[in-house]
Amino acid sequence: MAGALEERRARAALARLMEPSDWVGLALVAALGPVDALRVATGSMGPGQGLEGELRRVLDREAGGPQSLLGDALQRWAPRVKDLAPERDLATMERLGGRLVIPSDDLWPAALADLELGEPVCLWMRGDVDQGVPALNRNVAMVGSRDSTNYGNSVTGDMAAGLVQRGYCVISGGAYGIDAQAHRSALAAADDADGVTTMAVMACGLDRYYPAGNEDLLRSIAARGIILAEVPPGSAPTRWRFLQRNRLIAALAGVTVVVEARWRSGALNTAHHAAGLGRPVGAVPGSVYSANSAGTHRLLRDGSATCVTEAAEVAELAGPFDATGAPPQQEALADHDGLGVEDLLLLDALPVRQGVSIDKLAPVAGLPARSVLAGLGRLESRGLARQDGFGWRRARRS
């Protein structure tokens, strides 16, 4: 029988031996458990007759191929066997203030089970890990072009801040452009009380900051949020690992929002992973003349995504939750009781944190300034709106 420590060591080693989503390796783990799977994968144990039968069933079912798949896989893994040093990798993570998380740990994100056989063998995490990875319905992925436009950056900033203000955690890939803007805005919008407000899912080992230009940002995320990866310390970001990283983002997030994407874009890959998992996908519209919106319009056009223009609409896709991650209480709904349509629009338009002027509220609410003024009076009398030094903001009946 393998002990808990031995399983941890084995999973750490398997993560280095196999690439993400190596179906043969994952089938081996599913059939034999991680400790024996590692023994077989490293050639220190033959699959054996009984094992072969069981393994073969899994291989036949999951990979659809003949048993020679295992022979191919053993050859693929062989060059890496001599480099296995799980204790060193675990020590590296500890030195970085991080840790290895495996499926039996409390910290393991339950949402990853939706990947079925494609569930990672382990995750490496750094940052505010003790707060835990937020539950699926509190995570929103925001992804998009590396060469984002000012428009895309603005939408990302506003949307990420609005999501954090509503209690969501913003997940992205730590890349330039939309990713960086999403992380940055989520950090800026965070209060001390907010828990983890942003997570970066990396395609490389957590001992490096990639891309280098985002080092400061990634350090901030590692300090105040969570960075995580499926691949062990020392792993370089490869194209395959980027694509597989996208599947993790999609699996960890209750909703994936594509803010900007070219006609062919990695962000669309994330969106398709999300759709494949049955998770809602949002796409932000933009100018028909912007190549960076061609991909989001494509998602809208083919019905893969819902049009989202602001945090409130993303939250609607994500479904409601209260501070504990549970569905909303009856009281929370009572705010809206008895309000007319215009007042509801206005209430939705009011920012939760810092007040804004009536001039800014009117276009957001889609109401003329005069109606906004009258509506604010009604909302104020109900205790739902109040003024601060900047203008009008939402108040909460407590």
Added chain:
Amino acid sequence: MAGALEERRARAALARLMEPSDWVGLALVAALGPVDALRVATGSMGPGQGLEGELRRVLDREAGGPQSLLGDALQRWAPRVKDLAPERDLATMERLGGRLVIPSDDLWPAALADLELGEPVCLWMRGDVDQGVPALNRNVAMVGSRDSTNYGNSVTGDMAAGLVQRGYCVISGGAYGIDAQAHRSALAAADDADGVTTMAVMACGLDRYYPAGNEDLLRSIAARGIILAEVPPGSAPTRWRFLQRNRLIAALAGVTVVVEARWRSGALNTAHHAAGLGRPVGAVPGSVYSANSAGTHRLLRDGSATCVTEAAEVAELAGPFDATGAPPQQEALADHDGLGVEDLLLLDALPVRQGVSIDKLAPVAGLPARSVLAGLGRLESRGLARQDGFGWRRARRS
């Protein structure tokens, strides 16, 4: 028995007596025919016992109400009876070079039958009427905000021109903003050979140009396209007539595209009419910060509309047609036979009229320039593409 001329006179009179979509009046026409319906509506004939029975069946079925509906309607119509002068209205139209068109005329747009009982009793038309109203699958409605943005105007201009170049007629309401831009661009893109490239559906009588600021434009449409209305000469544009005019636009067009619309907008009314008729609706995306795109995003978000960013995507919604307006023949489809995906994309991207450079084709087709070059070679060898002084354009196998 009523003669053809008498029916024409009766329908002209009924158009002045009743507002558009007056269900009781339309039920009366459906039950009695226009001549007797006019007699009953003007009080010169009682509905009679037998007529009452038949009329009542229609009223009960169509208006869902009691027979007192007819009494109410007679009171509603009474003040207008003394003003009826169908000969004068017909003479006015003739003087303007226009005419009255009734359902039994060849010129009557067959598509209006989809309005069922709501089909107008007649249409007043001015312009290039002898060319006829294009068939449903050749008409695209483009509607939107009166206070359109530069962005909305640009998209409208490009899309309308692209639609006319593909053989479509652009329908709109002759208003400021998106409407005017759509008409203007459709006229500018027209060749002599194109037939009717734009139609303006008015909410007022055709003896006036409304709004006044569009007089020059409406004169041009009346000269080179068609302007039409359900209400007779002398009728002022009222809110009710605008809303009913929207239903005509939706019914005449195979596809309705909303380019820009505020959260509450008449253009959305047209879109909902189109959806109610089972006609596809397109919505143009735009900046999430533009109040003029809030309505189109709303249509996208609630699934009422498909995202359209260029003429080719609108044409896809409209479905194919050949030069006669009929569904494509087997030969027309053969153009695509045996083409790979990239060549199909390229074929769709090729303009029909004036050639464009490979640099411009590549983003439209969504292909790298190298693939475009190779694909053009293949299409040219099939006789599907050729070069002109401007670049590459589509060729038709004849």
